[in-house]
Amino acid sequence: MIQYEDLKKVNQTLIPEYISLLSEELQKGWYILGSQVKAFETNYANYHHVPFCVGVANGLDALILGLKVFDFPEGSEVVVPSNTYIATILSIVQCGLTPVLVEPSIKDYLIDVTQIESKITPTTVAIMPVHLYGKVCDMTSILELAKKYNLKIIEDCAQAHGATHKGQLAGTFGDIGAFSFYPTKNLGALGDAGAILVNDHALFDKIKALRNYGSEKKYYNKYVGLNSRLDEIQALFLNLKLPKLKEINAHKIRLSKIYEENITNPLLIKPLLGDDINTNVFHIYPIQTEHRDALKKFLFENNIQTEIHYPVAPHNQEGYQKMLFGSYPISEYLHAHLLSLPISFAHSEEEILFVCDVINRFKP
Ligand SMILES: Cc1ncc(COP(=O)(O)O)c(C=O)c1O
Known part of the structure; x- marks a missing residue:
């Protein structure tokens, strides 16, 4: 796994x-x-x-x-x-x-x-x-x-x-x-x-x-x-x-590039890579897809764990109903469609290539 x-x-x-x-x-x-x-x-x-x-x-x-x-x-x-x-x-x-x-931007989630x-x-x-x-x-x-x-x-x-x-x-x-x-x-x-x-x-x-x-x-x-x-x-x-932070971030960025170059399945949208203006240290690698639950299940069946960051938008959290009002459709959309792929300092490039391969075979 x-x-x-x-x-x-x-x-x-x-x-x-x-x-x-x-x-x-x-x-x-x-x-x-x-x-x-x-x-x-x-x-x-x-x-x-x-x-x-x-x-x-x-x-x-x-x-x-x-x-x-x-x-x-x-x-x-x-x-x-x-x-x-x-x-x-x-x-x-x-x-x-x-x-x-x-609301966040639908492009970079910020x-x-x-x-x-x-x-x-x-x-x-x-x-x-x-x-x-x-x-x-x-x-x-x-x-x-x-x-x-x-x-x-x-x-x-x-x-x-x-x-x-x-x-x-x-x-x-x-x-x-x-x-x-x-x-x-x-x-x-x-x-x-x-x-x-x-x-x-x-x-x-x-x-x-x-x-x-x-x-x-x-x-x-x-x-x-x-x-x-x-x-x-x-x-x-x-x-x-702390002296290792640079190496940790560089590793995660390297893994993000593997995803960027190797995921070809058109059913999902990859996160924006960093650029000269805004670097991205990929704490999380969130992909966007209309088929989140099915993809999560398919990956799990192929021995790949994923996470959801986060399943419920803050304004829809039970404990916050008396203080957060209004409708936030972009936020709700993202909370319903983002899936976080493995991108840890612990993962090897081979493991990430395997994840790409499984994702590319996914059909809902
Ligand atoms: C965006 C964000 N803000 C704040 C926190 C709170 O940090 P902690 O769990 O250390 O209290 C977290 C982490 O869990 C987070 O992801």
Whole structure:
């Protein structure tokens, strides 16, 4: 069986060194906000050429803290794509703010920047672009809009570690870059982990306090914060894995090219490859087809696992019926027609060629 993902294989070359460093680390007896978190924050900020990074517990908290730091008035509106993973929208709701959904482009599945301006009202405070599936949104246009309407930008970079727009890395355009290191991400930890990139010193200080009970000084709570600290043992692993991110992304890009060149079945539409303006690090390789269920079944019968990202659009999720209204046909269409093919660092080129071969034999 070609599994959709094989994390053991993805991480296997790093594990021996990790175990040896972990045993050293354990001898130190310092488990919370220690030297590994500090080192990762420096390494991750340097990788992005930004001054500051704050390690947090997960990607959802990175988004929540990225909003919370601005103390927006309750009920303020935040523009967000209608086709994202629920965490983006949940972060807005958790902060007492109002998500305003904008449809994606049917071409690249990213927020349709031509639709944003009509959704901006006097109570809009921020735009939350999501660099979905591995490709950066049109940040040139989003930055212009943010400037025109004096809005903050909180980038959801959970799926785009190392992706660029005009040569600039995801997470470095807006006021806040929020990352998840959930194990399946291009830069994945061994459990939950996340980080925030920020340019502004005052925001950096405040986020650092907010992730630690709002405290700058032990037992003194300047803000109402969260307990959302990046764990030392995750930071240790991330410090080892970060230098490998380039190789991981290059491998996934290589596999995407194999799909692009070898899938010839006209019943499906392949995702756009990256180009000089927008690279694509292919966190996910989503193909579009009217025959999704049949193709998924056919692939499974041929020993190929696939996934659906995501089966239900946020506005149709049961728990969100009292807060997300309206109709989002493009988003609904994509949620009903996209199928994610295997594209892991663990997959070989031969395996991907096999997937192409099976897909080309598919007839509904
Ligand atoms: C687009 C997006 N945003 C946010 C998150 C939340 O990250 P986490 O699962 O680390 O909380 C994820 C990942 O799961 C995601 O894919």
